Structure formats: C-alpha cells, structure tokens
Amino acid sequence: MDLSLSEPCVDINLPETDLKEFASKAKDWNFLHGVIMKSKKDFSDDYVQIAPFLLLPSKYPKKEFNKAKLIQTSINALMHKVAHDYEFLQSTLKNTIEVDFFTSKLFDIYEKVHSEGFTQSISLGLLRADYMMHSTDGHKIKQVETNMISSSFAGLSVLITEYQRFALKELGHMEKIANIPNNNSAEGFAMGLVEAWKLYNKKESVIMIVVEDIVYNIYDQRVIEFCVRTLNPNIVVIRKTLKDLIETARIGPNKELLVNNMEVAVVYYRTAYQIEAYTSEKEWSVRLLIERSLSIKCPSIHYQLAGTKKVQQQLAVPGILEKFITDPKEVDEIRDVFMGIYSLDLNEQGDKATAMALKDPKKYVLKPQREGGGNNVYNEEIKLQLDGMKTSKERSAWILMERIFPPLQKNYLIKANEEVKIQNFISELGIYGVIMGDENQIFYNTEVGHILRTKPADADEGGIVSGAGALDNPYLV
Numbered sequence: 001m002d003l004s005l006s007e008p009c010v011d012i013n014l015p016e017t018d019l020k021e022f023a024s025k026a027k028d029w030n031f032l033h034g035v036i037m038k039s040k041k042d043f044s045d046d047y048v049q050i051a052p053f054l055l056l057p058s059k060y061p062k063k064e065f066n067k068a069k070l071i072q073t074s075i076n077a078l079m080h081k082v083a084h085d086y087e088f089l090q091s092t093l094k095n096t097i098e099v100d101f102f103t104s105k106l107f108d109i110y111e112k113v114h115s116e117g118f119t120q121s122i123s124l125g126l127l128r129a130d131y132m133m134h135s136t137d138g139h140k141i142k143q144v145e146t147n148m149i150s151s152s153f154a155g156l157s158v159l160i161t162e163y164q165r166f167a168l169k170e171l172g173h174m175e176k177i178a179n180i181p182n183n184n185s186a187e188g189f190a191m192g193l194v195e196a197w198k199l200y201n202k203k204e205s206v207i208m209i210v211v212e213d214i215v216y217n218i219y220d221q222r223v224i225e226f227c228v229r230t231l232n233p234n235i236v237v238i239r240k241t242l243k244d245l246i247e248t249a250r251i252g253p254n255k256e257l258l259v260n261n262m263e264v265a266v267v268y269y270r271t272a273y274q275i276e277a278y279t280s281e282k283e284w285s286v287r288l289l290i291e292r293s294l295s296i297k298c299p300s301i302h303y304q305l306a307g308t309k310k311v312q313q314q315l316a317v318p319g320i321l322e323k324f325i326t327d328p329k330e331v332d333e334i335r336d337v338f339m340g341i342y343s344l345d346l347n348e349q350g351d352k353a354t355a356m357a358l359k360d361p362k363k364y365v366l367k368p369q370r371e372g373g374g375n376n377v378y379n380e381e382i383k384l385q386l387d388g389m390k391t392s393k394e395r396s397a398w399i400l401m402e403r404i405f406p407p408l409q410k411n412y413l414i415k416a417n418e419e420v421k422i423q424n425f426i427s428e429l430g431i432y433g434v435i436m437g438d439e440n441q442i443f444y445n446t447e448v449g450h451i452l453r454t455k456p457a458d459a460d461e462g463g464i465v466s467g468a469g470a471l472d473n474p475y476l477v
C-alpha cells in the first residue's frame with residue numbers, strides 16, 4: 001500500500017494567516033475564470049457563488065489514471081452495443097420495470113419507438129465513466145458507474161485544471177505542473193455536439209440543450225455551449241426546459257423536431273434523468289415526441305436505459321461482457337475494474353445477496369434506478385430498507401454493490417461560507433467519452449478528458465451541486 005497517498009502533493013505548511021490569504025487568492029482566480037455556480041440563496045441572474053474546489057490537486061497513481069483513460073473507448077463501445085440490444089435490455093430490465101415507475105416510463109417510450117422503428121438511427125453519447133480506488137485491492141481503480149445522460153462538469157473541469165496548475169506555480173512548484181494531466185473535456189464534448197450537427201446535415205438547424213427550470217450548474221453548461229459556438233459560429237444553440245417544450249415542440253412533415261419553428265438537429269439533455277423533471281404526463285409526452293423525431297438525441301432513450309444500475313449489474317454477471325466484446329483482452333481489462341454487484345430479484349440469488357448485506361451492511365451500497373446523487377442507501381439504513389422489502393417484488397428495483405473504500409488524503413476544501421482547514425478527503429475519478437453511431441456501426445469514439453470529484457472522507461456521497469463534493473484534479477505519482 002502506498003502510504004504517501006495520504007499526504008498532500010506539496011507540503012504547503014503555511015501559517016494560518018498565509019493560508020487564508022492563499023485561499024482568498026485561489027477563490028479570486030476561480031471567480032475570475034468562471035469556476036462558479038448559481039447561488040442557492042438567490043438564483044436570479046445577478047448572483048453567483050464559487051463552485052467548491054480543492055486548493056491542491058490530489059495525488060493519484062499514474063498507472064490507474066492511464067488505465068481508466070485507455071479503457072474509455074472500450075466502455076463507450078460497450079455501452080453503445082448494449083443500448084442496441086433490445087432483447088438484452090428487455091430481459092435485464094423486465095423485473096425492475098414491474099416495480100419501478102421511473103424506469104418503466106422510460107422503457108415504455110423505448111418500446112414505442114423501437115416497435116415503430118427509430119426515425120433517427122444515430123445516437124450521440126457524452127459519457128462519464130466514474131471510478132474510485134479500492135484501498136484493500138492495491139489502490140486499483142474500480143467502476144462506480146457510467147453516466148449516459150447529463151454527465152456534468154466537462155465544462156468546469158478544464159478551468160479547475162488550469163487553476164490547480166496556477167496554484168502549484170504560485171506556491172513555487174513550477175516543475176510539478178506537468179504532473180497535472182492535460183484536460184480537453186469541454187472542447188471534447190463540444191466537438192461531439194458539432195459532429196452530430198454535421199451528420200444531421202442541415203445548415204439552418206440548431207442544437208438544443210434541454211435544461212431544468214433552475215440550473216444551479218449553468219456555467220458548466222455554458223462552457224460547452226460557448227465552445228460549440230467557437231468551433232462553429234454558424235451553429236445556433238438554444239436552451240429550453242421540458243415545460244417550454246410542452247408548449248412549443250412539434251413534429252414537422254418530415255418528422256423533424258421543430259421548436260419555435262427552428263429545426264433541431266441535436267437534443268442535448270442536461271435534465272430528464274431524474275423523476276422530478278417529469279412533473280406530469282405532459283413532460284413524458286414531450287420526451288416521447290422528441291424520441292420520435294428526426295433529431296439526434298444525446299442521449300437517445302436506449303442510451304439512457306443502457307446507463308441504468310440494473311444494466312451495470314447484469315454486465316458483471318459472468319459471460320455477459322463476452323456477448324458484447326469479442327477481444328478477450330478487452331473483456332479482461334473491463335472486468336478488472338468491476339466490483340461485486342448483485343441482483344436483488346426475488347429469487348435464490350437475490351435472497352443470498354440480501355442475506356450478505358443484512359449480515360455486514362457496511363461492506364455494501366444499496367442502489368435504486370436513479371441518477372444525480374443522493375439516492376443510495378448506506379450502513380445500517382441498508383438493513384432497514386432491505387427488511388422493509390424482504391419478500392416484496394420491490395426489491396427488483398434495487399441492486400447491491402460492494403462498497404469501495406478509497407484511500408484518504410489530506411487537502412483543503414474551498415467552498416462558499418466555509419472555513420478552510422486541513423482534512424481528509426476521498427476522490428472519484430471521472431473519464432469523459434464521446435461516442436456516436438447507429439445499430440450497424442460506430443462513427444466516432446473518443447476519450448476526451450477527466451474530472452476528479454473529491455469529498456470529505458466522512459461523506460457517503462459527493463455531488464458537487466447537491467452534496468459535499470468539490471472539483472479537483474489528479475496529481476500523477
């Protein structure tokens with residue numbers, strides 16, 4: 001075990017007043033460069049707050065970082081293939097959709113467009129594959145999940161990379177800057193959107209970002225939006241909520257998606273992954289309308305379903321990866337990052353997994369079919385949740401995952417209205433991938449950058465907008 005991971009990448013050892021001064025400078029750099037989000041106190045256009053970030057980058061083994069980057073194109077392709085396997089999605093999600101309303105609504109839409117025949121055969125994926133290092137397994141990376149919809153922070157991530165390089169320089173460690181890997185996530189995502197727009201091949205068509213009513217993380221989206229405009233100033237980018245679309249979206253004579261009479265080439269969802277986004281049947285209807293249209297969806301409904309936790313669990317069943325990947329070396333590389341992950345269906349296997357979790361809940365995470373953080377169950381609450389559904393079908397809506405225990409590292413968190421102090425943190429690495437293709441082929445498949453999301457060691461979850469998490473970078477060792 002590499003104990004040096006526990007100490008910060010540079011010994012900043014500053015007296016308290018100097019630390020405060022440095023933290024204040026760091027905050028100003030980040031304000032100046034847009035590492036911000038909307039204020040929760042006042043989310044009008046006039047108020048922003050700093051997005052939480054780590055004063056210093058976190059040490060990370062180069063070997064594990066490179067491994068995560070190297071397998072990204074395989075993960076992209078895997079998700080793409082899974083999304084195009086109707087029988088697999090149907091059989092994997094069968095029990096879950098019987099009891100989980102949200103997944104069943106998504107699946108209904110999928111069934112409809114699948115049986116009608118997809119109007120648009122191409123899907124665009126802007127993915128983020130997430131990993132944590134597992135301390136008891138030589139600090140090897142283990143997959144937390146792969147996000148297929150609304151993968152966040154590809155925009156702000158490039159800014160925090162620049163900030164932490166600035167921090168090392170300011171602290172007199174110019175020579176260490178190269179240990180923070182290059183990051184191109186914002187342009188990478190923007191390129192994906194531009195390539196999809198090009199494939200749609202209509203000069204006047206627009207890219208539409210579908211957003212929540214209140215977008216706390218709007219600047220992360222704006223970085224990508226403005227990057228699209230820089231790459232190609234001819235592409236108009238519009239932003240609409242699902243509510244706006246209930247009023248304005250319609251299908252044109254050639255099945256094109258029309259919004260305020262603009263033809264939408266690409267629909268980029270930064271909402272619609274969470275049940276709260278669909279406050280009535282009208283939002284579900286508009287989602288179906290979009291799915292039925294000629295626009296290229298990021299993600300399409302089948303891409304979104306491929307990203308469910310239930311599918312992740314099924315992919316870990318022996319023999320399943322081989323259905324999608326022919327190269328045994330690639331299969332091994334992907335399987336190597338899997339943790340134990342178990343079905344909780346009402347059968348013998350599900351009973352066995354339930355018993356394991358009841359016996360030692362601290363070793364597991366209980367997950368429903370949700371996205372966006374704050375939905376998982378930990379520790380003693382796992383017992384309560386499982387006791388409540390021991391013999392009920394509801395159990396099929398959940399999966400059980402072995403808990404990853406990442407190494408702790410000392411650092412400083414800078415966050416609005418919080419005092420700066422040294423404390424222990426744990427990190428989750430995200431690798432961004434872009435994929436585009438249809439049932440028969442993949443046209444575009446790249447890895448485009450990274451984010452490290454770091455949270456205090458005692459927090460179960462580290463959402464940056466929602467929870468205790470903060471923006472960070474690996475410092476490769």
Ligand code: ADP
Binds near residue numbers: 130
């Ligand atoms: P979501 O789609 O809501 O982000 P995740 O599976 O990523 O769901 O879980 C949310 C958070 O919970 C992760 O960012 C991580 O902090 C924590 N978490 C999830 N799975 C594990 C695990 N197996 N071990 C340790 N922590 C986990």
Ligand code: MG
Binds near residue numbers: 372
């Ligand atoms: Mg997720």
Ligand code: MG
Binds near residue numbers: 130144145372373
């Ligand atoms: Mg997650």
